[in-house]
Amino acid sequence: MTETDPADLRAIELATARIEERPGDDAAHELRARAHLALGRLEDAERDAAAAVRLDPDEVRYRELLAEVLAARGAHRDAAAEFARLARNDPRQVAWTVAEAAERLGASDPDGGVKAARQAVRLDPANADAQLALARGLIRLGDPRAALAAASRAVELRPADPDVREAMADAIWLAGHASQALAGFRALAGELRDADRARVTAKAREVYRMHAGWAGRLVAAIRPLFAVALRRGWLSVR
Numbered sequence: 001m002t003e004t005d006p007a008d009l010r011a012i013e014l015a016t017a018r019i020e021e022r023p024g025d026d027a028a029h030e031l032r033a034r035a036h037l038a039l040g041r042l043e044d045a046e047r048d049a050a051a052a053v054r055l056d057p058d059e060v061r062y063r064e065l066l067a068e069v070l071a072a073r074g075a076h077r078d079a080a081a082e083f084a085r086l087a088r089n090d091p092r093q094v095a096w097t098v099a100e101a102a103e104r105l106g107a108s109d110p111d112g113g114v115k116a117a118r119q120a121v122r123l124d125p126a127n128a129d130a131q132l133a134l135a136r137g138l139i140r141l142g143d144p145r146a147a148l149a150a151a152s153r154a155v156e157l158r159p160a161d162p163d164v165r166e167a168m169a170d171a172i173w174l175a176g177h178a179s180q181a182l183a184g185f186r187a188l189a190g191e192l193r194d195a196d197r198a199r200v201t202a203k204a205r206e207v208y209r210m211h212a213g214w215a216g217r218l219v220a221a222i223r224p225l226f227a228v229a230l231r232r233g234w235l236s237v238r
Helices: 006-021 026-038 042-055 060-073 076-089 094-106 110-123 128-141 144-157 162-174 178-189 194-211 214-221 223-231
Strands: none
Touching: 006 026, 026 042, 026 060, 042 060, 060 076, 060 094, 076 094, 076 110, 094 110, 094 128, 110 128, 128 144, 128 162, 144 162, 162 178, 162 194, 178 194, 178 223, 194 214, 194 223, 214 223
């Protein structure tokens, strides 16, 4: 649940008063949209962001805000289209192309995600987010060699980032190196918390289950036992 900030509530009050006085005040719609977004009121945020765009279609800031709201709402395909529009208008802004790639992957469009990520990499080969998006898309497409190359470059650029390290472990798993993949997931499971830990632990269980003997599969079937064994480093595969 999003924590309520009195400053955001006050911003909504002020913006609403301005809009009542001047219904065409695009800046007030932007202010209210950002406050709603901060409070997790995504439908209200989208409505105000769309109003700001309608009132001033050429203002990049409003379109970027709308794309961010759509992404937060889970409307990944629409968010990708907005980020793509922004990137076409100013190709130097690599972050928009990276965002488009991430949203296309979120929309279950790995081909589109890889295409956007490759464009971002061409624009800025040293951009870790671009390399990460490319690695994730290639993993989804089942291309281990290219995924390993992109993930390795992302690791070089940002070696401590858990997202990058998880993508590397995913690429290693896809390439068939079970032991290395299990080690990567085990290390992450020891560092991450809550849903992130559960996700990488589930990946570790699947790697182990696929390569262990009958006794190992029994351990993998008992989740609490597997979690303890993983944490203590008792598990290994070839």
